[in-house]
Amino acid sequence: MIEIQNISKHFDKVVAVNKISLKVNNGEIFGLLGENGAGKTTTLRMLATMLKPTSGRAKLAGFDIIKDAEKVRGSIGILFGGETGLYDRLSCEENIAYFGQLNDMKTPEIKERIKVLSKAFGMDSYLKRRAGKLSKGMKQKVAFARSIIHNPDIMLFDEPTSGLDISSIRGVQEFIKNCKEEGKTIILSSHSMSEVEKLCDRVGIINKGSLVEYGTLEELKQKHSDEDLEEIFIKLVGGKNEH
């Protein structure tokens, strides 16, 4: 479970995130919608303990992001969009194992888990190859495996399909669905309406750092008397963000 209470982040005079509160239940996918610079990534970075909130608090899997930062990091898996962030000179197996080691897994445990993940993602044929030699789709699969090597309860996805081709996007979406089926608590940050509609149980819309609306898709549609999520989004956001 993820519980966020009045969390804010300021960079000097710029308010990147402004008093966001929300709760994501176990086995739920919560979609964060917002334009570029709306505060989605900053929110996820705070939840992943990479950034310290200016005010407010949050708990992930029962651990406080400030007091129990290490335990929080041990409970989450995070996948960033765009670049996969793999080490090109390490093999896929070494890339995945490195994150297992840093999450305090023992070697036999890592080996066993890599076997399972390799089978699940169809990576057997290139597991020993260096990551720098792989296609973008292959790299994306290795990045998936790496993010869940320690089998975390909570997954954070930050625009995971950004810059990917259609088949790779399909792969990412399948992966997110599988995570949900495994009972993981998920926050998916995106600016793709169709993706959010397809995957999320509930949606929150962030504009200029504030959570301006949230609820299930049905609730949003009913409240705004509109069937089109994109229209609702445009109505709430009202154009470009400018900080």
Added chain:
Amino acid sequence: MNIKHIWIVLKKEAKDIIRDRKTIITSIVVPMLLIPLLNILVGGSISRLNYDMTENVTVALSKESNTEEIRELVENQIFNEFSNITLLDVDDHIEAIEKSTVRVVMDFDKDYKVKLEEGKPFVISLMYDRSQTKSQGSLHIVWDAIESFNKKIVAQRIEALGLNLNLLQPVQVEEYNVADDEKTSGSMLSMFLPLLIVILLSAGGIAPAVDLVAGEKERNTLEPLLTTKIGRSSLLVGKYLTVTLFSLITVIATMTGVLVGFFINPGSLTMGADATITGFTVPPAALLMAIVISITLGMTFAGIQIALSTYAKSFKEAQTYLSFLMMAAMIPGYATMFMQANEIPQYMFVLPVLNALSAFKEILTFNINNTNLVLALCSSLVYVIIALYLAASMFKKERILFRT
């Protein structure tokens, strides 16, 4: 801080760097091979040049002086003890010098014979080409031969007057070097070895430091890493130790190259000075001290390099900062190059970089002052702590770590 995590990061970073051919070639292979290779090439050409200048001296007489009589005088009385000089017969002596057929041309006074018989001085003009190293070098050999001929004539004239030759030389000079071979060798080593070590320690960490932080930021590999259980301190120390390790490996690789170069060409360590390094042994305790000070200097550079690499927005920016750091480190190295160990003021043993340079000089010249060495070591440790603190404060600042 978690030692297990630090070890995991160190192992991974070392593996990653070892697989990077560019870094391995520039940090290890090139320094290891460059110096022996230079010694073979430069040493070989210097030997050939020396041989040509001193052992294969070609001389000709000017057109006016090229008579049977002068040739006989030159061959039998001036060059008779100099088998390395060959007298050639040329048509155009100026052209012969220009084309390097001969190195020196001798031109005798027209009335040299009369003057020689009357005991009056006569002139032998030596023509050479200053733009040619070999011609310039051979001039001294011909000069020596004429000096030797001069002494012979003087001796004959003094003897003819029934006088003792010692009358002309009331004082004879004999010189004694109070420094033994070790001190002489150490003094020469102390000129360039400390500078070389400082340059290598500051340069060796550039590639890994840039790659491990600025490179990771640019390749987006740092962010996923920060979401694992590893704490930032452990991550920083793992990276810091990797940079230190590769700085030291660069020093070891280069010093191995220097030693191999020394065996190939023993004169190479004196950088062209007219001496070779012989009988040089450093006391074990002093050697240990030099190693420890080198390591602490490497650790200081590594800390600053990690801090600058963290501060940099990009790979290129980090490379620029670290190149400046290397240049800054070279300044005290050059400034103290010709400073004598026994004249180094004590305050220099506590100043950054200068402390290590001064300590190396003392150790290499056997002017060991324990207080100075302890001061150098303690101040080095303080600088390591300051550098690490600087790196840690940069690494922990969100705005710096995530700025791109």
